[in-house]
Amino acid sequence: KIIIDSSSGNAGIAYSMIGNSLGYKVEIVIPGNASLERKQRMKAHGTNIIETDPIEGYDEALRHVHKLVDANPDKYFLCDQYANDNNWLSHYHGTAEEIINQMSDEFEYFVGGIGTGGSITGIGRKLKEKYPNIKIHGIRPEIWPGIEGLKPLGSPEDIIPKILDESVVDEWIYVTADEAKHYCQILAKQGIFVGQSSGCYIAACSKLMEKIDCGRIVTILNDFGDRYFSAGLWS
The missing domain is CATH 3.40.50.1100 (Rossmann fold)
Incomplete structure (x- = not known):
């Protein structure tokens, strides 16, 4: 086949x-x-x-x-990545364990977006088991022009991924494409060359930092910047 x-x-x-x-x-x-x-x-x-x-x-x-x-x-x-339980399970057993191992102690916040819903579902479930007081912040990108790789899920007609567990999300953070682009360019000047969704995650972390008094925030950078020259990310 x-x-x-x-x-x-x-x-x-x-x-x-x-x-x-x-x-x-x-x-x-x-x-x-x-x-x-x-x-x-x-x-x-x-x-x-x-x-x-x-x-x-x-x-x-x-x-x-x-x-x-x-x-x-x-x-x-x-393969049906939007409905395949192996998607979120790979993050539950893999990505989340990497985060826990890299962080020497408990942390207070995790920020992530939704494409298929696999990463935030798997990571969120594992982190809430390990750290019951952690807050999971999901990202809602603007609908148009949108942020590549992320679903806004802001309209009734939007398809909700079957594997997405929205109950793991405690709060939502709204990010525009311009904000994501801005943080991609900031990161690039620090030697970290990432794509639009990663810039979006850092933009969301920045917004969260403005709301909290203290605490450690974890997110993931999961795309390369060199895949977006034609999309105008670096113009």
């Missing part, structure tokens, strides 16, 4: 690297406004890309991949 899923680009790169190297064909459904660098990277691995209407965002890519699989169930293996 052909490995298929919808992706904003980064999971698609992982599918492309691993799937093609193991001899499988890979198809990724991706919003048309995803950055050129990510599309080129997937194609370089041998992946076939199917683009959807950029105005409709990630949800349209998700709807389209399910239409393809429903019409050709014997042709495709759907």
Whole structure:
């Protein structure tokens, strides 16, 4: 079968690297406004890309991949990252444990965004088990132009990822694309070259710092800045 899923680009790169190297064909459904660098990277691995209407965002890519699989169930293996429990479990057993091991003691806040919902669900569940008093802050990016890789979840028609556990989120922080870009550029001048979602996380941390008197804040930087030259992040 052909490995298929919808992706904003980064999971698609992982599918492309691993799937093609193991001899499988890979198809990724991706919003048309995803950055050129990510599309080129997937194609370089041998992946076939199917683009959807950029105005409709990630949800349209998700709807389209399910239409393809429903019409050709014997042709495709759907990884289904938005509904696959192995997604959040990998963060519960992996990413969260890395955070706990790297932090020598209890900390008070974790800040994270929502793409598939896997990271904030897995990390949030593990951290709340380990540190019952911790506060988990989720990020709500502006709807348009949006922040690549993150879902705003601000409209009734938005598709809520099946694996997302919103109960782990104690408060929401709102971040604009301009704020995310601003912090990407600040980080770059410090030698940390990250993508838009990571800049968004640091912007959210900065806003949280303005609200609290003390405490340690943890977040994650999970994308490379060189995937966004064509998207105008560095112009």
